[in-house]
Amino acid sequence: MKKTRLWLFFVLMTCGGWVQAQFTASGTITDAESNPLVGVTVSIRGTAIGTVSDIDGKYELNVPTSSATLEFSYLGYSSATYAVTSGENHINVSLSEDVTRMEEVVVTGLASSVKRTNLANSVASVPASEISGITVPTTTEAALYGKFTGVNISSNSGAPGGGMSFKLRGTTSINGSSQPLFIIDGIYLDNSSIKPGLNAVSKAQAGGATTNQDNPSNRLADIDPNDIEKIEILKGASAAAIYGSRASGGVVIITTKRGQSGKTTVRLSQSVGVASILNPQGVREWTEERVLGSNFASKIDLYRQSVTNGQIHNYEDELFGNNGKLYNSRITVSGGNDQTQFYVGGTYKDEEGIVRNTGIQKESGRVNLNHKFNDWLDASISTNYIHSSADRGFFNNDNTGTTMGVALTSTPSFAQILPDANGNFPKNDFAASNFLETAAKITNNEEVNRFIGGGSLTARILSGQHHNLKLILNGGADYYNLNTTAIFPNSLQFERDGNGLNGVSLQGSTKNLITNMSAFLVFSHYALNGISSVTQFGVSQGDFNRNTILGTASNLVGSQTNLDQSGTRDLDQDRLLQHDRGFFGQEELNYKDKVIATVGLRGDKSSNNGDVNKFYYYPKASIALNLHEFFDFGSDNLNQVKLRAAYGQSGNFAKFGSKFTTFTSGIIDGKPGIEIDALLGNANVAPERQEELEFGADIGLLKNRLLFDITYYIKTVSDLLLEANVPWSSGFITRVTNAAELQNKGVELGLNYEVIRTSDLHWNTRVGWWKNKAEVTKLLVPSYTTGGFADFLGQFRIKEGHSPTEIIGVGANPDADGYVVYGDAEPDFQMSWFNTITWKNFDLAFLWHWKKGGQAINLSTLLFDLGGTTHDYDKIDLDPAHVLGNGPYRVSQIGVNSDVMIEDASYIRLREVGLYYTLPESFLKDVKLKVGFSGTNLINIFKYNSYDPEVSNFGSDGLSSQVEVNPFPSSKRFDFHIVAEF
């Protein structure tokens, strides 16, 4: 200790020499309603000197000079500045809520952040009130729909437990992942989709498409949206370069809620709701004539009998008509003192799906702690445990007629497949399976036990009047164990009597561990009149380890489901190992808030690259000009004009295994053998590289009540990884190669207007509009089609000069490749309109979301047509000759004209609506009580001829969203809420 003091003395001596005039500034900080605000940061402009307000909103700060400007800032509130002098040193401050969110702090480095007004990028962010404050989001992703410009979120199916894909500013990869990197409180989050092996029964991969169609959920769904304080999205490389090789798809930064010192608050909430099918199709109505003219002519007697007995059933309703009951319970406790703050959040969710025996139960518990050891050392810890169990039914494409959706397509309403009085299901003579029996008997469950924990340690090594040096150590781990259980008992129609495999039990177990660590030094220099700077340098490492074991047992012994209770067993194991190492340095310069410039460099290497020890470098640079700080516009109504430009690069790894050419195993007659894999590896594989240039302007009008922002970006992805087809006579199917380049250009517009702000009525409205256009600008392999089942059924074409999501098919007047372009999966534009209206004790919020254009490949209707049961089979409005019904017409076009399967997937939805009433405080002393209703997807307007234009048979893989084959239909929901806070 002695030595330390000596050091201190030495430092004081060498760095001393300041003006000796000093005084203490003090006062009370309150909100607009005179409630004290705790934890408001009070700092002296141009210095590192600051403090925070205490539990009564009081602050006290020693000012070393005779006068100074104090800055008061608080999350969620507009900041304020006041001049103080030794004579006028008592300042009471009232902060108003920052509905425009101009003042929020946005990440710019791995260990730094900046006020939005000084930000040079378009970084979108959404606060807790919009994530979970209006409706009950089914998953975290579902809470983000339509809330960010430039972000396309698409649901893969309506199955409980989620399954979503993201595209930030367009498609960024063709065979690699376009999914963003998710980081929660500094912890890298796994967002894998792990297949349960349903292909063993569905044989979906045995036809035109060899990619997996099990449609598992993605693991981001585990995160409880209620715990989230804020989500920020770095949409492209210009903002995300600091995350290097993993950031090509963008980065989603999730910050969870934390406690604040002061009174312990407890918040209890309960919601009860109901889910129902979003867009029922209806079923074909039958007449004798129609039966006789169909594939079912030989069943005419059954038809007559069913009519006589009044046994005509709407099987769509029988299958999808379950009114799913939805229960969500939630408790939050937070509080703390000056030293330690805590946040505890717990959720219990029990939701049923619209198909019998589907649903999700989830329990999530979070404890977040902040602790201040002393005046130079802080720690913060986040921990989260999640248990979730989702029953997801059996849907999507198959080649065996066993999934419920496909079996429904060939079952007419006069079929008799309802269970008898004893619960026995008759055989469905019209399909390979009785889907009602399937729904009743099968299991397709994903059960997760997950622990996510991390912490950071901040040491203020050096802290002076004009500069400080911080060391930030950060580490985290995301571990889960996922058990997939799919059981197809041998009493099912498609597993008994020599059908199928005489019962199938699929038991998968995945262990996944991601650990990441980083260390940063951040040096900040504050200047009153010169240039302030933040310099940071750090190193990081990430390790990824996943191991999936899938056991497939068939020929089950009676009703047993253990793997060993079977005649036939198969085992598969799939492992993923990856080590990443990197460093990062960045310099941010701020000239009096007038010019804010940043340069940075990230270097990354990884075991996934061909050369494991080669560093790949990702630079970035940005500049923001606050014109309003330069000039006085001479108007109270023009308050902010900011011009900004940003440039950055980021990368995307090849899929794990791309660098290897491997043998797979095959067994014949009990002996093992090795077979060369169809994928020719590339030992020199390198990451994809994205380059993004972004320009924009932010304008604040009417005392910043009207904010307008515009951003234009050009994003180029080079060295694009393709699993390009090779001539199949080589004995390989595909080869991984860095062989293409694509470009996304887009515009994002945002408008926020605080329309009314009176004491009784407050209305804020926000409009977002965004558009992206993609083009393959270079292709070193011949153009090819991919992502669907066959060209005549609609596929995506990868071709130089064309959009990578262009949908082609066959038809009249084909182009040089023999195809006709029928559309593009990418929408023309998207628009959202979000409103919050507060009137006295009522809060109303609603979000409209309009997706204009973009096509989808609808193969569900095609299968219904082939089965002869489509709801519009007999309607005549497609055939140009007005002769054939829509069903026969579409069938007649198979292989001739793909137009009938490729449909406009535009929609307008009322994504979210919530109406709440806060009871007057007199109602229950010291308890704030709120009741309300909310709805999700209550209004949906689209022409698309199926359950929902938002669908993906192939999950989140590469390009292939917007292909539909009889999915689990989407649902809408309606909830009643009661919230108590004390």
Next chain:
Amino acid sequence: MNKYIFSIRSFYLTITAIILLGFSACKIDEILDPNGPSLEAIVNNASRSDLQLVVTGTESLLGKQINFYYFTTGIIGRDLYLFTSADPRYTGEILGRAESVLDNAGFYGTRPYSGRYITIRNTNILLEAVANNATKLSLTTEEVNAYNGFAHAIQAYELHLALNMQYQNGIRVDVADPDHLGPFLTYDASLTAIQSLLETAAAELGAAGTSFPFTLSSGFSGFNTPSSFRQFVKGLQARIAIYQGDKNAAQGFLNESFIDVAGDLYAGPFRHYSSASGELINEVYRTANQSEALVAQPSYVADIEPGDDRISKVASRDTIALDGLTSTYDVVVYPTLSSPIWFMRNEELILIRAEARIGTNNAGAVDDLNAIRNAHGLPDYSGATDDASLTDEMLKQRRYSLYAEGHRWVDMRRYGRLNQLPIDRVGDDVWQELPRPVTEVQ
């Protein structure tokens, strides 16, 4: 009150952390593929047991993606239909419904095609591994010949299946180097190359000692020594010879094959399928009397002679209709998931001899045809014995004897009779060949 805070502890912490992390950022160890053996390891450093693994893997690959070969050839050859609610192509473009045409990326043509060449890739790896490691493993010349003879025979077999689908498009025969593939040969040149590959295999097997240095599955039981495997190769040579129209050569090859006019018609090597753990199942199999069905084209039953026991290759079922096609019979040639699919069997060899004899030894041809007829419960052939009549009879016996085994389409094409295959719907087409797969066109 301004002060600097400097902590020596945090200083040490900084240094330690930076050094630790900085150090670990220095070097990453190469990770081997955790999911399977690598190509390089097998080619450059194979053990004897590795060679066995490649042989067994090759045998396994022979049985993969082959269901599409039987479906496609069976459907175009109007032996059968595949009715499935899940894919419209089996009743659409494969039958040329209305305006639809075959797709050069359609799985029904591409998967059986690429599947054959994957087997060939595995055999090329075997050849390379044997050549590179012969000295190290002290392989004898006979052993080397055995591996090579097996590999060449399998290559020729797989190539001829690819050629049957591609016909006049021709195929690539030289595919040893995946980066420098040989040219496409014409149909005739492809046949010549396949015949010569079989000749090489036969020669190697003739100098391969008395036993194989590897074991084969029970599908090759009776054909698992160099000499007996060579009989299979000779049978294949006979098949290629009649494709080439060289009846004389065919008769020569047959003499060295496993032909046995009095023997079991089903004698011959086959793809072994099993529903045991981890094994390949016969994916041609479809459960009888279901809506997902492999059904007979109606003329199979309509045209059959009374008393012909080959009626048992189909089984009566509930009427099934799909896409304007109807059938009342399931195909039961492959009645279980573990039913074998023959590479070649004695019955075909007898029929090849009958065919080869027509024109030079019509009496002998009638003898062979009668052997088949009698074996199936039919009386001796009583029709005219001119070449044309015997050819008709031979093709008819081939149709029934080799039903759903991938021959009908090829046979009718060889004799220019595709226009005689039944057409079920107005506007349907009988295709001559499948289009050259999309990735080979570019």
